[in-house]
Amino acid sequence: DGGITQSPKYLFRKEGQNVTLSCEQNLNHDAMYWYRQDPGQGLRLIYYSQIVNDFQKGDIAEGYSVSREKKESFPLTVTSAQKNPTAFYLCASSSPQRRGGTDTQYFGPGTRLTVL
Amino acid sequence: GQSLEQPSEVTAVEGAIVQINCTYQTSGFYGLSWYQQHDGGAPTFLSYNALDGLEETGRFSSFLSRSDSYGYLLLQELQMKDSASYFCAVVLNSNYQLIWGAGTKLIIKP
Numbered sequence: 001d002g003g004i005t006q007s008p009k010y011l012f013r014k015e016g017q018n019v020t021l022s023c024e025q026n027l028n029h030d031a032m033y034w035y036r037q038d039p040g041q042g043l044r045l046i047y048y049s050q051i052v053n054d055f056q057k058g059d060i061a062e063g064y065s066v067s068r069e070k071k072e073s074f075p076l077t078v079t080s081a082q083k084n085p086t087a088f089y090l091c092a093s094s095s096p097q098r099r100g101g102t103d104t105q106y107f108g109p110g111t112r113l114t115v116l
Numbered sequence: 117g118q119s120l121e122q123p124s125e126v127t128a129v130e131g132a133i134v135q136i137n138c139t140y141q142t143s144g145f146y147g148l149s150w151y152q153q154h155d156g157g158a159p160t161f162l163s164y165n166a167l168d169g170l171e172e173t174g175r176f177s178s179f180l181s182r183s184d185s186y187g188y189l190l191l192q193e194l195q196m197k198d199s200a201s202y203f204c205a206v207v208l209n210s211n212y213q214l215i216w217g218a219g220t221k222l223i224i225k226p
Contacts, residue, residue, distance in 0.1 A: 041218060041219070042203060042217060043203070045213065056211075058213075090158055090159070104149070104161045105161070106161075107158035110158050
């Protein structure tokens, strides 16, 4: 079955530690995204990548880093520089359509990160 | 800047019809998308309007009017399982990013 997997589902971290969240897709999508969602809020874009070995900052990139060495994988590292990292993190992928076509994003199940 | 406005919460009765509005201030976008998210889950795609007018998918319909900078999601024959948050989002034609509204929590009462 094609889809997006994220691991782990729940993650606990001590203050001052870096942690890496995994995101893998087998949909053969070019574009991948990381979002952060706080309780009762919408999605805010952290980083996105439209092609392997290239990525761009979203609206709230400070304190986060990513890599895109393979088309299938887009891991997110939450560094100790992120002041308030407790949140629900969602990874998504899409196959961008040009000339006005729909750009449906498919989401993984998310990782809930709690900083202790 | 780019922004989308939605009501934070809407309440409706099972079996009824409800409309969730989305107004936007953005320039240069391909279309308006709607996503559904149940508590604790991931968003799932519902519909997309590239052109002005109504798109129908089963019990759900979505509408876009670019001249009014406005769209809405219409849910008919509401079921309890439709209780969720609904997000509108636009696809920017500058970089193909999705810009998201803050979401509308739909509460359905029996």
